[in-house]
Amino acid sequence: MTLDHATLQFCSALMYGVFAVMFAGLWSGRRKERNLLLWSVCNLFGAAGSLAFLLVPQPPLPVLAASFTCFSGTILFAGAGIRLIDGRRPFPPHMVLMPPVVAAACALPFLLAPAALAPLLSLALTTTALGTHSVMLGLYVLRNGRPSFSRRAGGVALLAYVPAYLTWIILDITGHAPGLQFLLVADQMMNYVLVMAFFTMAEEHARRVLSEQALCDELTGSLNRAGLYLKAGERAAGRPRAVLMADLDRFKAINDRHGHAAGDAVIRAFAERVRGALDAGDLVARFGGEEFVILLADPDPDRAMERAEAIRRSLAATPVRWNEAAIAATVSFGVAVEEEGEDLARAIERADRALYAAKAGGRNRVAA
Structure with a gap:
């Protein structure tokens, strides 16, 4: 060498x-x-x-x-x-x-x-x-x-x-x-x-x-508000979408009875069930607290109502396991469909009004 x-x-x-x-x-x-x-x-x-x-x-x-x-x-x-x-x-x-x-x-x-x-x-x-x-x-x-x-x-x-x-x-x-x-x-x-x-x-x-x-919510792994608007803008391409606004019913009572860690578990469980019901091109975001917004690529209003109803029934029928407790939880939905050229924020406002109608009607229901 x-x-x-x-x-x-x-x-x-x-x-x-x-x-x-x-x-x-x-x-x-x-x-x-x-x-x-x-x-x-x-x-x-x-x-x-x-x-x-x-x-x-x-x-x-x-x-x-x-x-x-x-x-x-x-x-x-x-x-x-x-x-x-x-x-x-x-x-x-x-x-x-x-x-x-x-x-x-x-x-x-x-x-x-x-x-x-x-x-x-x-x-x-x-x-x-x-x-x-x-x-x-x-x-x-x-x-x-x-x-x-x-x-x-x-x-x-x-x-x-x-x-x-x-x-x-x-x-x-x-x-x-x-x-x-x-x-x-x-x-x-x-x-x-x-x-x-x-x-x-x-x-x-x-x-x-x-x-x-x-752009993600740390607790659930879903998008946050900023992430939703960004991803929605990237995927819009001028096509209308169905907007679902979801809010867990009487969530404060869950926190008061079982503790905030249990409340977090309920929020995570709901987010997982929502993701399991989504198709390719759909988006879910935690808007804050126990509120979620779901964007469906399919703008058909009847189909949107069916999807919201399926998620609602799934949560109501299956309690969330937390330590030794089985926590019963329900959710209310408001549904709207984007109009041609409508701003997403405006469509979310309409879905939010429908959500309040569902809450006023007794909770654990879907309103459009």
């Missing part, structure tokens, strides 16, 4: 180590963002793989296989962090299987093939397996998630590993071997791009989460 090679290998291991510490430091202050922890582990695997080559000048087969397995581990944990941001399972089986496949591709030729062919065959199979793993992740990054420059850059960097390895193999076969220095430099360049993409994706995800939290 030449000095230049050793220096590059040391720089590669150091680079991975520094990035691992950086992501671990970020995660220590943002524990909910587990993608940062996964990317720290990703870089730890890269550092381990580089150190194996640096500390063992002519690594024996077990060390060689372990080193390449570590490099496959970097791809596995890089993808796990990205999939976590996308709200998906971080470790799908087809990705988890790739590191052992890489280890087998490295080791089996030395165990089964003629000694003269074993090194070349091992190199070809190992780089093919690593390249396949990288391409699988690169294509996932480019085809899924929210499109952004950082995702495109990360996906392209992952795909670039394949031409880099192919170039190295072709030069080696044709007698113009550039040495491992070529791969080390290429690996460092692509990893720099990947890490910058990771940082940017993490910040974009954090901002998106904060924005969504600002």
